[in-house]
Amino acid sequence: MQASPPTDPSRILEAARELSRTADTIVLAVSGGVDSMVLLDAAASMIPRERLRVATFDHGTGEFARRAARLVRARARMLRIPCNSGRARAALSTEAEWRAARWSFLRSVARRVNGVVATAHTRDDQVETIVMRVLRGAGARGLAGLYARSDVERPLIDCTRDEILAYARERKLEWVDDPSNALPVHFRNRVRHDLLPAMRRADPAFDAGLLGIARRAAALRAMVEDTVVDRVRPSIREGGAALDVDASPFADASLEVLRMLWPAIAASIGVTLDRRGVERLADFAQHGRVGGRVQLAGGWEVVRARSAFRLRKSSMDSTHDATPSAIALSNETHWREWIFRPAMDAVARGNWVTWLPIDEVLRVRAWQPGDAIVHGAARRKVKRLLSGAGITGHERAGWPVVMSGSQIVWIPGVRRSDAASDRSGRPGLSFTCEHIDR
Numbered sequence: 129m130q131a132s133p134p135t136d137p138s139r140i141l142e143a144a145r146e147l148s149r150t151a152d153t154i155v156l157a158v159s160g161g162v163d164s165m166v167l168l169d170a171a172a173s174m175i176p177r178e179r180l181r182v183a184t185f186d187h188g189t190g191e192f193a194r195r196a197a198r199l200v201r202a203r204a205r206m207l208r209i210p211c212n213s214g215r216a217r218a219a220l221s222t223e224a225e226w227r228a229a230r231w232s233f234l235r236s237v238a239r240r241v242n243g244v245v246a247t248a249h250t251r252d253d254q255v256e257t258i259v260m261r262v263l264r265g266a267g268a269r270g271l272a273g274l275y276a277r278s279d280v281e282r283p284l285i286d287c288t289r290d291e292i293l294a295y296a297r298e299r300k301l302e303w304v305d306d307p308s309n310a311l312p313v314h315f316r317n318r319v320r321h322d323l324l325p326a327m328r329r330a331d332p333a334f335d336a337g338l339l340g341i342a343r344r345a346a347a348l349r350a351m352v353e354d355t356v357v358d359r360v361r362p363s364i365r366e367g368g369a370a371l372d373v374d375a376s377p378f379a380d381a382s383l384e385v386l387r388m389l390w391p392a393i394a395a396s397i398g399v400t401l402d403r404r405g406v407e408r409l410a411d412f413a414q415h416g417r418v419g420g421r422v423q424l425a426g427g428w429e430v431v432r433a434r435s436a437f438r439l440r441k442s443s444m445d446s447t448h449d450a451t452p453s454a455i456a457l458s459n460e461t462h463w464r465e466w467i468f469r470p471a472m473d474a475v476a477r478g479n480w481v482t483w484l485p486i487d488e489v490l491r492v493r494a495w496q497p498g499d500a501i502v503h504g505a506a507r508r509k510v511k512r513l514l515s516g517a518g519i520t521g522h523e524r525a526g527w528p529v530v531m532s533g534s535q536i537v538w539i540p541g542v543r544r545s546d547a548a549s550d551r552s553g554r555p556g557l558s559f560t561c562e563h564i565d566r
Contacts, residue, residue: 480562
């Protein structure tokens with residue numbers, strides 16, 4: 129294994145030149161520290177100013193944060209680059225909270241300008257990240273670290289801190305040193321100042337070996353993500369708040385394969401699984417029964433239907449409430465993932481088109497336990513009719529029922545009541561119902 133590359137400040141400019149090829153508009157994440165001030169200077173030297181945007185975020189941690197933000201704004205003005213400045217709205221105290229607030233701001237700026245975020249992460253940041261993840265028991269997905277495929281550009285990822293400092297001094301740049309970077313209370317600082325120096329003394333090639341592992345992990349992670357897209361094909365629902373996965377690809381999968389697939393599946397809607405969650409999901413995919421569910425960290429759960437799994441917020445069942453929505457008689461009614469349309473000349477086909485009485489207000493709501501529909505001389509439980517039609521688990525939780533007054537007259541796709549008949553003598557209209565995949 130090779131030792132760290134020699135210091136070469138000119139590599140910074142080449143990295144900025146490569147960044148210019150990634151997107152028309154580039155949002156530079158600039159904190160005021162030396163790394164990000166170097167990124168700003170190099171980008172301004174190699175990329176037309178009209179293609180750049182600076183974004184800086186004040187975490188609300190005190191005078192240092194305010195001073196750093198002022199420095200960034202002043203430097204951006206001098207370089208004639210537009211600058212977006214944000215500040216935490218509430219008091220934040222942990223690294224995770226700071227990171228979440230910062231990334232929410234950066235991504236919002238990128239969306240507004242239709243650009244891509246570029247950060248100043250370095251080779252040293254990557255080494256620290258991998259060590260931290262090793263100590264936390266991460267698998268191959270986590271060990272990819274900052275090499276993982278992402279919508280974020282990291283042009284300085286192959287540059288060392290020594291190169292960054294050499295460039296900054298050569299260009300006589302001004303930056304602000306964050307005093308929190310020396311506090312041992314933060315895990316990364318303990319890794320940076322205590323553990324890594326000891327490891328490097330024991331093995332001068334330690335960094336290079338670790339980075340080689342990260343590159344192989346990143347390649348494996350990319351392969352798994354491609355497999356999820358090509359073969360598992362998760363379907364995003366509820367406007368991105370839920371995800372459906374066909375159960376058939378899991379039928380013969382080993383626990384090892386399931387442990388690799390589930391983190392990539394969950395990442396499709398931005399959910400990060402911890403190690404315990406991965407283990408529970410792998411076991412659930414093999415042994416979970418229809419209607420069963422497994423709870424995950426962060427308020428998420430996976431429920432099992434007859435032919436699929438759904439990843440969703442644990443509280444989502446509460447959104448499937450009984451609050452009715454009126455069905456319009458002259459135009460479309462959109463209710464969640466369903467569309468109801470009046471159809472004057474529709475011919476009944478199956479249970480997706482029906483005649484409905486309109487002498488009382490028609491409303492649609494989600495099925496709820498205890499619901500029943502009159503058919504023939506009997507009252508039939510809606511739950512049993514849904515199950516008999518193969519609608520179970522998460523699908524049943526949000527299935528619509530149509531009411532005329534207080535009476536259920538239609539379960540779309542399943543059954544009509546005796547009242548949903550033009551022979552009843554009541555005024556009525558024909559309606560169609562369609563389920564829309566989101």
